[in-house]
Amino acid sequence: MARKAFLIDMSRCIACRSCQVACKQWNKLEPEATVNRGSYENPPQLTPQLYNQIQFIEQGQGDELRWLFMNQRCMHCGDAGCIKVCPSAGALYHTPEGMVAFNQDKCIECHYCVNGCPFDVPRYDRKKKVTKCHACVDRIANGLVPACVKACPTQTLRFGDRDALIAEAKAAGKTVYGESELKGLGAVYILEDAPQTYNLPAKPAIPASIFLWKDVIKPLGILGFWGAMGAALLHYVTFGPKKLDEYGRRHDDDLNPPEKGA
Ligand code: SF4
Ligand code: SF4
Ligand code: SF4
Known part of the structure; x- marks a missing residue:
């Protein structure tokens, strides 16, 4: 149009x-x-x-x-x-x-x-x-x-x-x-x-800080997000899903499960 x-x-x-x-x-x-x-x-x-x-x-x-x-x-x-x-x-x-x-x-x-x-x-x-x-x-x-x-x-x-x-x-x-x-x-x-x-x-111009946000900080933020997602996926594939204890709590370190009653 x-x-x-x-x-x-x-x-x-x-x-x-x-x-x-x-x-x-x-x-x-x-x-x-x-x-x-x-x-x-x-x-x-x-x-x-x-x-x-x-x-x-x-x-x-x-x-x-x-x-x-x-x-x-x-x-x-x-x-x-x-x-x-x-x-x-x-x-x-x-x-x-x-x-x-x-x-x-x-x-x-x-x-x-x-x-x-x-x-x-x-x-x-x-x-x-x-x-x-x-x-x-x-x-x-x-x-x-x-x-x-x-x-x-x-x-x-x-x-x-x-x-x-x-x-x-x-x-x-x-x-x-x-x-x-x-x-x-x-x-x-x-x-x-x-x-x-x-x-x-x-000479109207878009403030330079916008380019910093749009072209640098935002892409880095998106990169960081997808990086974290990739790491989480890799962890899942390698170690399987995190286990829940009898109280429904998740444990990051499956090699050191919490003591019973903790
Ligand atoms: S100034 Fe108001 S009436 Fe005119 S185009 Fe914009 S919204 Fe419509
Ligand atoms: S309508 Fe608005 S733009 Fe048109 S003559 Fe009146 S003040 Fe000016
Ligand atoms: S930057 Fe957006 S709000 Fe400002 S004049 Fe241009 S189109 Fe309108």
Whole structure:
């Protein structure tokens, strides 16, 4: 299946936050208490009940105020640090469309994916299970566009064939972020300034500690496990099954059985 993606053109966003509301409605996410911090930005960051959030970036330019908006969400990375570090197979996974979804039944609440994400996206709900934007897998599997895309009145948010959307953006002379980072992001942005202005890393990378875990420690752990299994099998074949005494106890040293009554 051809890879799909969001194309998010921040030059078109009017910060109406219909995308936030539509996501909460579709995913039945609870309302949250917020405070007035002197900004229209609300809440100030992603939460377990908010899978996409409009950041307000306010910059003074002389007497002028420059307002930029940023739709923050899971980037649906081609090379996803969250999947890489997750020890529970299937808790986080790539869908056939190339998006990164999750299965809370398989989440073991270790929270490693928080450390593996270069964009600080995964959150944990009250049950301590992973939660984040899942690209509306339930909608796209039925031929619908994600709820946030459907609700956006300015076509800031679009969803479709990844190659076609990127080609269209480039043909229009726009600056594209996410085409090749981390084997290509599934949330590709059109930006009006440098990525750092939008609080995006210029060169996102999976933390080096993840490679240590995934490529060194975990394989060594698996090697250790199978080594122990092999040794146990060899012991069984050589000495036979361990005997139980009259009290149902096992004895490692059959040559020195415990004394009667011990
Ligand atoms: S942005 Fe973070 S949570 Fe989303 S796919 Fe990439 S690594 Fe995973
Ligand atoms: S794709 Fe779906 S889950 Fe993700 S932010 Fe949009 S509405 Fe929410
Ligand atoms: S719905 Fe569209 S225009 Fe409104 S805040 Fe979200 S991305 Fe911006």
